[in-house]
Amino acid sequence: MTSAREIIFVTGNANKLKEVKMILAPSENEPSPSFTIVNEALDLEELQDIDLEAIALAKCKQAVQILGPGRPVFVEDTALRFDEFNGLPGAYIKWFVKSMGLAKIVQMLQPFENKGAEAVTTIVYADGKGQYHTFQGITRGTIVDSRGPTTFGWDSIFQPIEGKGQTYAEMEKKDKNLISQRGRAFAQLKDFLYNSSDNQ
Template sequence: MSEIVFITGNQNKLKEVQMLLAPCEGEPAPFTLTNKALDLMEVQDASLEAISLAKCKQALNVLGKGTAVFVEDTALSFDEFNGMPGAYIKWFLKSMGLEKLVKILEPFENKGAAAVTTITYADSNGKMYSFQGITKGRIVPSRGPTTFGWDSIFEPLESMGKTYAEMEKKDKNLISHRGKAFKKFKHFLYEQ
């Protein structure tokens, strides 16, 4: 059984990804998922694909040839701001907090947003593949637990009025940007 390394030190993210990549009941997993926390340089680019690709290449350089590895990058794009903060959401959130993120959209009618996850995977031969998932929604005042990034301010259009934070994990995974990207990635991994 081969090993695939997920580059993350975030245990919440690891648990979610383990759920998303788990085999169907009764099926054996064709790989073992492990994780490694690496401090990778974040390329400054508006393109999530470019950032993810650069990080995966760095991880491959650190871990060495022959290692199957993937990185996952997430963006939150505000329609009113032509996609910003996008890939910079992590830094906006860290600097401003949830309340101020919501407040910057206050003067505008358009609260539309898109949550985007891009996964870049390097197989054991170093060949790169990308998978992306997008969920449309809107930015709302914080509701639900605030323990997982900006989940409490993002209300997906298909969530029946709940923020990600208010949803059960299994329900969130069915409609989330991360769930959609990992569904594509899982299909790729299991069809090999």
């Protein structure tokens, strides 16, 4: 039996790796995939842009350069876009969280009635043949005062419309994965990997 090929996920975040492995695992009636997910914590420069696909593609191309050709690799980039701010902070949300903290991010929207937001995850996958594939998941929601554990980015201030009144942080992981932008983007990647990449 040939060993499963490795697909590299560029992340140094153990929580993210765990969540992604959970989403890409076969469900009850699915055969085991012909790949395993491993991670590499590469230090990639982030393109300063509001085009989420351009940012993720630039990161994936850097990863391919570092790892060398022929090694399947994917990067994931998640953004949080506020309706009131015409899509900002977008991809810069992680720096906002780091610099300001969650409470101040919520306060930014205080003067405005519109607290609507969308969470977007963009994945770019480079197969072993040098082709790039893009997948994107979007979840609509509102920005609320922090509720639930604050261990996973901005999850405690984002209340998805489909979340039955809970923030991401308050939801069970499996329930969150069904409706989250990351879950949706990775469901597309999973479908692609299971159905069209056996020989890549």
